Amino acid sequence: MSSASGGLAIEATGLVKRYGKTMALDGVDLAARPGAILALLGPNGAGKTTVVRILATLLRPDGGTARVGGFDVAKDPDKVRDLIGLTGQYTAVDEDLTGYENLVLIARLLDHSRAGARSHASELLDRFELTETARRPVKTYSGGMRRRLDLAAGLIGRPRVLFLDEPTTGLDPRSRGVVWRLIRGLAEEGTSVLLTTQYLDEADRLADDAVVIDHGRVVASGAPAELKATVGGQTLEVRPSLPDDLVAATIEAILAEECGTVPRRGGADGLVSAPLAGGMSGTAAVAAVARRLDAAAIPVSELGVRLASLDEAFLALTGPVSERVQ
Amino acid sequence: MSEIVLRRPARPVRVLRQGLTLAWRGLLKIRHSPDQLLDLSLMPVTFVVLFTFLFGNAVAGDWHSYLQFVLPGVAVQTLVFASMNTAVAFNADLRSGIFDRFRSLPVARSAPLIGRVLGDAVRNAISLAVVMAVGFALGFRAHGSPAAVLAACGLMLLFSLSVCWLGALIGLLGRSPESMGGIAFVVVVPLTFGSNVFVPTGKLPGWLQTWVKVNPVTQLSDAARALMQGLPVGHGVQNSLLWTLAIVVVFAPPAVFVYKRRV
Ligand SMILES: Nc1ncnc2c1ncn2[C@@H]1O[C@H](COP(=O)(O)OP(=O)(O)OP(=O)(O)O)[C@@H](O)[C@H]1O
Numbered sequence: 057m058s059s060a061s062g063g064l065a066i067e068a069t070g071l072v073k074r075y076g077k078t079m080a081l082d083g084v085d086l087a088a089r090p091g092a093i094l095a096l097l098g099p100n101g102a103g104k105t106t107v108v109r110i111l112a113t114l115l116r117p118d119g120g121t122a123r124v125g126g127f128d129v130a131k132d133p134d135k136v137r138d139l140i141g142l143t144g145q146y147t148a149v150d151e152d153l154t155g156y157e158n159l160v161l162i163a164r165l166l167d168h169s170r171a172g173a174r175s176h177a178s179e180l181l182d183r184f185e186l187t188e189t190a191r192r193p194v195k196t197y198s199g200g201m202r203r204r205l206d207l208a209a210g211l212i213g214r215p216r217v218l219f220l221d222e223p224t225t226g227l228d229p230r231s232r233g234v235v236w237r238l239i240r241g242l243a244e245e246g247t248s249v250l251l252t253t254q255y256l257d258e259a260d261r262l263a264d265d266a267v268v269i270d271h272g273r274v275v276a277s278g279a280p281a282e283l284k285a286t287v288g289g290q291t292l293e294v295r296p297s298l299p300d301d302l303v304a305a306t307i308e309a310i311l312a313e314e315c316g317t318v319p320r321r322g323g324a325d326g327l328v329s330a331p332l333a334g335g336m337s338g339t340a341a342v343a344a345v346a347r348r349l350d351a352a353a354i355p356v357s358e359l360g361v362r363l364a365s366l367d368e369a370f371l372a373l374t375g376p377v378s379e380r381v382q
Numbered sequence: 383m384s385e386i387v388l389r390r391p392a393r394p395v396r397v398l399r400q401g402l403t404l405a406w407r408g409l410l411k412i413r414h415s416p417d418q419l420l421d422l423s424l425m426p427v428t429f430v431v432l433f434t435f436l437f438g439n440a441v442a443g444d445w446h447s448y449l450q451f452v453l454p455g456v457a458v459q460t461l462v463f464a465s466m467n468t469a470v471a472f473n474a475d476l477r478s479g480i481f482d483r484f485r486s487l488p489v490a491r492s493a494p495l496i497g498r499v500l501g502d503a504v505r506n507a508i509s510l511a512v513v514m515a516v517g518f519a520l521g522f523r524a525h526g527s528p529a530a531v532l533a534a535c536g537l538m539l540l541f542s543l544s545v546c547w548l549g550a551l552i553g554l555l556g557r558s559p560e561s562m563g564g565i566a567f568v569v570v571v572p573l574t575f576g577s578n579v580f581v582p583t584g585k586l587p588g589w590l591q592t593w594v595k596v597n598p599v600t601q602l603s604d605a606a607r608a609l610m611q612g613l614p615v616g617h618g619v620q621n622s623l624l625w626t627l628a629i630v631v632v633f634a635p636p637a638v639f640v641y642k643r644r645v
């Protein structure tokens with residue numbers, strides 16, 4: 057990598073992108089070390105795809121700068137394109153061509169010789185376990201097969217920086233395993249990878265670093281394990297005996313104050329839960345909540361703490377769904 | 383993965399090679415779906431048969447002698463219509479995910495445009511071959527030399543190549559593949575029906591004649607008719623070539639410009 061950006065594979069500062077009144081990105085900073093896997097996490101509409109498209113030179117930011125491999129994406133897009141591979145969120149292969157032809161096409165566009173393109177294509181098809189369907193038009197592929205072909209196409213030309221927008225969405229557990237192994241393998245060979253995902257779990261298993269964005273802003277960043285730690289890993293749950301809206305709202309208010317995170321209502325039986333903020337003791341929180349509930353004369357049938365799921369940790373970081381739908 | 387050593391050829395060579403690679407993509411599609419060949423031949427067959435029998439008796443008294451007059455013009459008309467497919471196909475292409483991939487790669491900005499036009503030229507050649515085959519089957523007789531007939535076909539293909547650039551520009555400017563139909567109609571109908579393809583210029587109303595005489599489709603049809611029937615060509619070939627060049631010069635640069643702005 058060029059030393060122009062202190063050896064970082066990807067470096068973005070203050071990225072802003074507007075779509076009319078929507079602020080798709082509102083000042084996003086991120087940095088990826090060479091040879092490392094950086095996960096960009098966020099719920100639907102957070103701005104993940106927008107970040108990827110800007111970094112892959114497909115979209116111009118309205119503000120901020122971004123460098124990939126030391127080259128400015130706005131000023132030196134051609135240099136950036138020489139370095140990167142992209143597998144976008146939506147399939148970018150030709151439906152009418154076979155899987156093999158699709159890969160040969162891309163390889164030829166990247167100046168491989170005819171023979172070189174052919175062997176490169178076969179090799180990638182093999183890696184992604186697509187050899188059997190290689191000679192069939194892509195329109196006859198299943199969703200997961202298409203996704204794998206798309207990932208293979210992103211690897212042609214051995215990119216030094218790889219962008220993968222939700223690489224495992226729509227894959228079955230087996231294919232997901234194949235893709236995870238491949239991504240790890242690429243990183244070990246020195247490829248820098250930025251992948252987006254909606255699952256903290258995936259980031260946890262795959263990534264060295266993670267950045268969580270919501271509403272176009274970075275809400276947390278660090279090693280995935282640290283992220284889990286910041287949201288405590290424990291969830292406090294209250295089930296009122298007589299659930300109704302007013303009771304639930306009161307409980308939410310109490311939990312918000314005592315747990316330091318955004319509470320969530322779970323279904324018809326009135327369950328309200330909130331992850332405990334980092335470093336908080338479970339017993340102390342239960343005691344505090346019990347006192348407040350007693351003072352408010354709210355009878356409960358269940359009150360306790362349990363280990364939070366990663367999904368809850370993620371929701372705690374990004375806020376409840378109702379807030380996201382504008 | 384094995385290490386790949388790439389030698390980058392000079393820029394113009396790369397652009398052309400990438401263009402040819404993308405044209406190859408278009409031809410693969412024809413090979414994979416034979417219904418595309420049907421698409422390519424349906425319009426030419428319909429045009430020849432329809433216009434020969436529809437106008438044959440009305441304009442020339444009998445369809446057989448009308449066929450001798452109308453076929454070269456119908457060939458030109460078919461090509462102009464076919465060139466508008468470029469608009470639709472290019473517009474759809476631009477919206478498809480695969481263009482994002484091209485754009486994220488070190489592929490020359492103009493390569494997809496060149497690939498589109500070159501690929502469509504081959505498709506147009508197929509359509510032209512179908513027109514001529516149907517024409518000969520129905521009893522069209524060329525009195526010109528085979529070389530002159532081939533020259534006429536070459537002239538028409540060259541012209542269709544230039545109109546493809548107009549098609550590409552329309553494809554770039556249009557909002558959706560569905561909206562292409564309307565725009566293409568407005569371009570194609572005055573060009574083909576406002577010409578002497580179906581009715582000799584002299585038999586048309588006076589106000590129309592002014593346009594018909596300058597219309598490139600008229601010039602090209604005249605040249606093609608003269609070449610195929612072995613008649614004196616006059617300035618027909620020269621005028622057609624000039625029109626072809628003019629259309630490229632007028633429409634290719636803005637197409638490239640708009641394309642570069644878009645991506
Ligand atoms: N072309 C566009 N025109 C208008 N608004 C857009 C456009 N593209 C994205 N947006 C908006 O920008 C915001 C961020 O979108 P983006 O696609 O980056 O989200 P995402 O994090 O990738 O979401 P998902 O998980 O659903 O893929 C959203 O509010 C979206 O509606």
Ligand SMILES: [Mg+2]
Pocket residue numbers: 104105106145221
């Ligand atoms: Mg997205």
